[in-house]
Amino acid sequence: MTSAPAQPEPLDLALRVRERGWRVSAQRRAVVDVFAGEHVHLTADEILRQARQELPEISRATVYNTLADLVEMGELLVVSAGDGPKRYDPNVARPHHHLICTRCGELRDVIPDGLEVLDLSTAERHGYQLAGFDITFRGLCADCGGSAVDA
Amino acid sequence: MTSAPAQPEPLDLALRVRERGWRVSAQRRAVVDVFAGEHVHLTADEILRQARQELPEISRATVYNTLADLVEMGELLVVSAGDGPKRYDPNVARPHHHLICTRCGELRDVIPDGLEVLDLSTAERHGYQLAGFDITFRGLCADCGGSAVDA
DNA sequence: ACCAAAGTTAGAACTTGTCAATATTTGGTC
DNA sequence: GACCAAATATTGACAAGTTCTAACTTTGGT
Numbered sequence: 304m305t306s307a308p309a310q311p312e313p314l315d316l317a318l319r320v321r322e323r324g325w326r327v328s329a330q331r332r333a334v335v336d337v338f339a340g341e342h343v344h345l346t347a348d349e350i351l352r353q354a355r356q357e358l359p360e361i362s363r364a365t366v367y368n369t370l371a372d373l374v375e376m377g378e379l380l381v382v383s384a385g386d387g388p389k390r391y392d393p394n395v396a397r398p399h400h401h402l403i404c405t406r407c408g409e410l411r412d413v414i415p416d417g418l419e420v421l422d423l424s425t426a427e428r429h430g431y432q433l434a435g436f437d438i439t440f441r442g443l444c445a446d447c448g449g450s451a452v453d454a
Numbered sequence: 455m456t457s458a459p460a461q462p463e464p465l466d467l468a469l470r471v472r473e474r475g476w477r478v479s480a481q482r483r484a485v486v487d488v489f490a491g492e493h494v495h496l497t498a499d500e501i502l503r504q505a506r507q508e509l510p511e512i513s514r515a516t517v518y519n520t521l522a523d524l525v526e527m528g529e530l531l532v533v534s535a536g537d538g539p540k541r542y543d544p545n546v547a548r549p550h551h552h553l554i555c556t557r558c559g560e561l562r563d564v565i566p567d568g569l570e571v572l573d574l575s576t577a578e579r580h581g582y583q584l585a586g587f588d589i590t591f592r593g594l595c596a597d598c599g600g601s602a603v604d605a
Numbered sequence: 606a607c608c609a610a611a612g613t614t615a616g617a618a619c620t621t622g623t624c625a626a627t628a629t630t631t632g633g634t635c
Numbered sequence: 636g637a638c639c640a641a642a643t644a645t646t647g648a649c650a651a652g653t654t655c656t657a658a659c660t661t662t663g664g665t
Binding site: 518538 | 620621622623624631632
Binding site for chain 2: 381383384385386402404405411413414415416421422423424427428429430431432433434435436437438439440441442443444445448
């Protein structure tokens with residue numbers, strides 16, 4: 304659990320955003336630090352709560368402002384998982400998709416093998432200029448249905 | 455506009471749901487009729503407004519109740535298109551995916567060729583029991599970016 | 606020290622959706 | 636055709652998630 308990052312991990316998000324001319328205030332650092340961990344998919348509220356452990360006075364609006372900035376900078380991805388609040392995903396380095404448990408809402412990153420590109424035929428493109436695609440796999444996680452199921 | 459359906463189209467949704475023991479009230483008919491058209495992806499609010507043109511007294515709660523029933527019966531699909539409200543999609547006959555304009559929000563059905571199944575390796579499955587997947591293509595529609603762009 | 610710009614704050618407001626209590630309508634039955 | 640129970644509809648309150656606004660604080664530069 305205390306393994307050192309082996310690759311150029313996005314841990315120094317704070318450094319990167321400072322280089323973009325962002326003033327890294329205590330509040331912004333508190334938000335950014337929440338993402339220092341592993342693969343997380345946090346809601347704004349979870350981020351607020353965690354940031355408050357570091358900086359109790361931080362306001363909800365600042366968290367939303369900061370998240371919006373980070374998203375606009377491309378440092379965070381927003382995952383709208385059907386129901387419930389949006390999740391913020393710091394894994395912007397590698398393209399990936401998501402696997403969500405339809406019972407408990409758990410969300411994981413996945414990289415389906417053999418699927419680097421997926422395209423639409425001209426006919427199916429309907430004149431769109433494509434920018435990308437997202438795949439959401441639905442299912443029951445190991446806890447919710449992999450073995451034990453309640454009818 | 456007054457073209458006759460060539461295939462077993464889902465126009466008689468009202469008939470089908472009646473056969474399931476549903477009492478088709480004037481309100482429910484007003485909702486169901488909204489979907490009588492072509493490929494539509496309407497929000498609950500749009501459905502309410504359209505249903506009110508047919509039946510002005512219909513209440514918001516009834517629309518939500520009716521939509522929930524139809525979804526539970528498998529007669530409507532819910533599409534959560536990132537931002538904004540849910541859309542209701544009457545195209546349940548053929549499996550399909552979606553193409554959304556990131557500027558104006560227009561949503562279309564697409565069937566990417568050569569993609570009937572998409573699976574995850576055991577490793578990527580993380581113990582999940584998979585139920586399906588949805589693909590959302592993002593881009594700019596012809597109106598928003600296909601030809602004319604505002605910087 | 607002072608100023609302007611950047612950042613933060615609390616709280617109001619808004620959107621989407623749900624809920625609970627009450628009222629109405631319906632189909633069946635005598 | 637009156638009556639009843641069940642199904643359905645309505646209103647309005649409520650709730651979650653998010654955005655907005657206006658005022659306040661902090662910062663860096665001079």
